[in-house]
Amino acid sequence: MTGNTPDGPTAPPLDAGPRRSSPATLEDVARAAGVSLATASRSLNGSSRTVNADYRSKVLDAAARLNYSPNLSAQAVARGSTMTVALVVADITDPYFSSIAAGVVAEADQGRLIVTMAATERDSERELEIVRTLRGQRPKVIILAGSRREGDPSQAALKSELEDYERAGGRVVLISRNELGFRTVQIDNASGASALAASLVELGYRRFSVLTGNRELKTAADRLDGFTAELERAGIRVEADRVVQSAFTRDGGYEGMQTLIAAGLQPNEAVFAVNDVMAVGALSALRDAGLTPGADVAVAGFDDIPTVQDVWPTLTTVTVPLVEVGRTALRLALEDADAAAVSAGSPVATSVVVRDSTPRRA
Amino acid sequence: MTGNTPDGPTAPPLDAGPRRSSPATLEDVARAAGVSLATASRSLNGSSRTVNADYRSKVLDAAARLNYSPNLSAQAVARGSTMTVALVVADITDPYFSSIAAGVVAEADQGRLIVTMAATERDSERELEIVRTLRGQRPKVIILAGSRREGDPSQAALKSELEDYERAGGRVVLISRNELGFRTVQIDNASGASALAASLVELGYRRFSVLTGNRELKTAADRLDGFTAELERAGIRVEADRVVQSAFTRDGGYEGMQTLIAAGLQPNEAVFAVNDVMAVGALSALRDAGLTPGADVAVAGFDDIPTVQDVWPTLTTVTVPLVEVGRTALRLALEDADAAAVSAGSPVATSVVVRDSTPRRA
DNA sequence: CGCGTTCGAGAAAGCGCTTGCCGATCATCC
DNA sequence: GGATGATCGGCAAGCGCTTTCTCGAACGCG
Known part of the structure; x- marks a missing residue:
């Protein structure tokens, strides 16, 4: 095509304009x-x-x-496999996901892997569609973070799609949702939430509300369950109408808190938002309603995203090493089956950090 | 290799184990x-x-x-070009970059493009290295966001690398730094900062400090210049020792503010942090020093990242439509040369939003 | 010194796809 | 009604690599 002379580098074409020189082969x-x-x-x-x-x-x-510089596509074709890791997240701007993404990217470039990103916008139809599109890429690994719902109609389709993919030699890793039967980075949502509940009780709280995300979201459900289970153990029941369900986002938290406020806050109440972005939204809702978070009502979250140290009051939450979760996901993908079986067993540890949003009650 | 019979689908191999079925060709x-x-x-x-x-x-x-599902690598080899967009950012967890990334990703999947991500960790050596590695991918587009410094030794190398890449038919888009002579999404840093300064003056502020990032960072410099220029126009000078330089990050803002505090805050002073993450760090530094941001000292930022509406006090800042910037970057890359020349001319508009961190001074 | 090995370069056959070219078919035109 | 296009399958030559296989040369051994 380029009509090279048999020796020497490509002769420059004679036409004018910016010479288009293809890279060396x-x-x-x-x-x-x-x-x-x-x-x-x-x-x-x-x-x-x-x-x-x-x-x-x-x-x-x-x-x-x-x-x-070798043409990666050509290598992929010749070798029959790529060096690509596909990362699918719900929302890139959400600190939860961007932290995970950072971990995946960091780990990837130690292994000369390339990571591609796609966003589901929290829509599981879209997630399915993305995974389908991904097939063309023939990635070595697919990492799915978030946005899976229980009992979702597209769940089965997703599962079979991913199974096909694994059958073709690909590796699937799920983050914090093992329902599908693939390798999973487990986050200990339930026990983290339990520990948080215990801490709050210890701090003197006796009345609780929770802002939960979409209930079918496994993560949200686990956190809610762990939280209430521990409270029950302490002899505290959280009323059904004090559990409000809203979107798993900052705005969801904001709205959820509004609902709670409208229903009437109790004195010395603690509100548990099942994730930090919701908690942050809740803080703002409180303030917009003229209340002082921390003093008037305690708030706690989950994840320990970076920003919660900069809100006021600083947020009590459960630390999840998100960047590490991202790294672990990729490592897990790359391990061979038996090693993976072992490491997939142990969930990453969480720990509660008490900050200013849940002051001790006398 | 697969030894298909001449007709019908691939016959299943006879060996046991999880059958590895390659995708249809x-x-x-x-x-x-x-x-x-x-x-x-x-x-x-x-x-x-x-x-x-x-x-x-x-x-x-x-x-x-x-x-x-067509093998994209094979298509790339056959066609001689990929459908890949390479996005390189300083830090994925930084909301500034993740917002831009979200825009790029959103735009990309309208064009059936794949986006790959890499992070420089704010190191320009690393950036150069990444761009070099990228060549193997033969992406259709390279988008560079942030982390470029003036007078950096690797600057020249980067430039020539990118020029080679364009000569091979690739498209480079820079975000908010046009020094290199490529297509650029201009953010009107200087005039945004000027407008902010004007607003602060109008609010009654007369004494200013600024927390600037690494001074060689073009973005930081432009914002600083725009800010001081407008103040000078209003007859206000900001003392050299009230301009403190630190990292362009949350922690940089925190430390910068500590320095300012140590040097002694003036009554009714307004502190301009050249970006929001720094401003947020500054707020925390104030609080940790026992001061009340807003009341004791005003703080303003730049970018309007999502979180600044959830900190307290809510942050006065300059809105930059970051997601849109990401989308624009990709669109700009895809336009042909002359169209691009036109659109590259107009910077994206910024506008100041006054919030609680800069209350009006009597 | 002859023979079997071993080593390692190179020819060539792919990998899965695109596309220039050829030629068969059929409609059209004067 | 024969020539002239236009239309559209299919052949085959790539695209830039990897990898199997072939085969000559160098080496070791008795």
Whole structure:
């Protein structure tokens, strides 16, 4: 196509305009080094076969001189597999997901992997569609974070799609939702929430409300359950009408808190929002209603996203090492089946951090 | 390799274990539809050539039946170009960048493009390295957000790297830093900062400090300049020792404010942090020092990242439509040269939003 | 010194797809 | 009614790599 002369680099075309020079190919390198394509390939990617040191360094030199960089797509086609990790999140701007993404990206570039991103916008139809589209990419790994719902009609379709993908040699890792039967980075939602409940009780709280996300969201459900279970153990019941369900987002938290306020706040009440972004929304709702979070009503969240240390009052929450979760997800994907079976067993540890939003009650 | 029988789908291998079934290839589809490879290809990607409706629907049927999904790598190799957009940011967890990323991703999936992410961790050596690595991907577009510094030694290398890339047909878009001579999404930093200064003056402030990021960061410098320029126009000078330079991050803002506090705050002073994450850090520093932001000292930021509406006091800042900036970046990349020349001319508009962190001074 | 090995370079056959070209078919035109 | 296009399948040549296989050369051994 380029009609190279048999030796020497590509002759520049004669036409005017910005010369469009394609990057050097392996063939260019081989020719420049005076070796065959095969030898060039072997020298560059250190295959199982050894290459005479002389040739090897000739190739390396030529490659450097020509500024050669292997065409990843071509490699993928030839090898039959890519170096791509596909990360699917609900919402990139949500600190929960961006922290996880940061972990995945950090881990990926230690393994010369490329990560591609897609956002479901919290829509599971969309998630399914994205996973379907992903097939074309033939990624080595698919990491799914968030947005899965129990009993969702597209759940089954997703599952079979992912199974097909694994059958073709791909690896699926789910973050914090093991319902589908794939490798999972477990976050200990239930016991984290229990520990939080225990801390709040210890701080002197006796009346509770909870702002829960969409109830079918496994994560939300687990946190709610863990929380109430511990309270029950302490002999405290949280009234059904004090559990309000709203979107799993900042605005959801805001609205949920409004509902709670409208229904009437109790003295010395503590509100548990099942995640930090909701908790932050709740704080704002309180303030907009003229109340002082912390003093008038305590608020606690879950996740320990970076911003909660900068809101006022600083938020009591349950720490989840999100960046580490992202890294772990990728590592888990790369392990072979038996090792993965082991590591998938132990959920990542959470721990409660008490801050100003839940002052001790006398 | 798979040793298919000449007709019918791949025969299942006889060995045990989880059967590894590779995805259907175009050849499978063609065979199933009883047409040639060429016809199958043309029916599926509606090339310039038309194909008889009968054949076409046969192919489409077969493709659906076999759950065919084209191998993007193979397409890339055959076509000589990918559908990939490479996005490189400083830090994925920073809301500034994650908002931009969200915009890029949103725009990308309207164009069936794939976006890959990399993080420089605010290190320009690393940025250069990443861009170099990117070459292997042969992305259609490279979008660079943040982390470029003036007079950086690797600047020249980066530039030539990017030029090579454009010469090979790629498109580079820079976000908010046009120093390199590529397409740029301009953010009107200087005039946004000027407008902010004007608003603060109008609110009654007369003494100012600024928390600026690394001074070589073009964005930081422009904002600082715009701010002081407007103040000078109003006859106000900001003392050199009231301009403190620290990292362009939340922690940088925190430390910067500590420095300011140590040097002694003036009554009715307003502190301008050149971006919101720094401003948020500054708020926390104030509080940790026992001061009340807003009441004791006013604080303003820049960017209007989502969280600043949830901190207390809510932050006065300059709105930058970050998600839109991301979308624009990608659109700009896809336009042809002359159209791009036009659209690159107009910076995205910013506007100041006054919130509680800068109450009116009597 | 002859023979079996081993080593390692290179030719070539893919990988899954696109596309230029050829030629068969059929409608159209004077 | 024969020539002239236009239309559209299919063949096959790529795209830039990897990897199997072939085969010559170098080496070791008795």
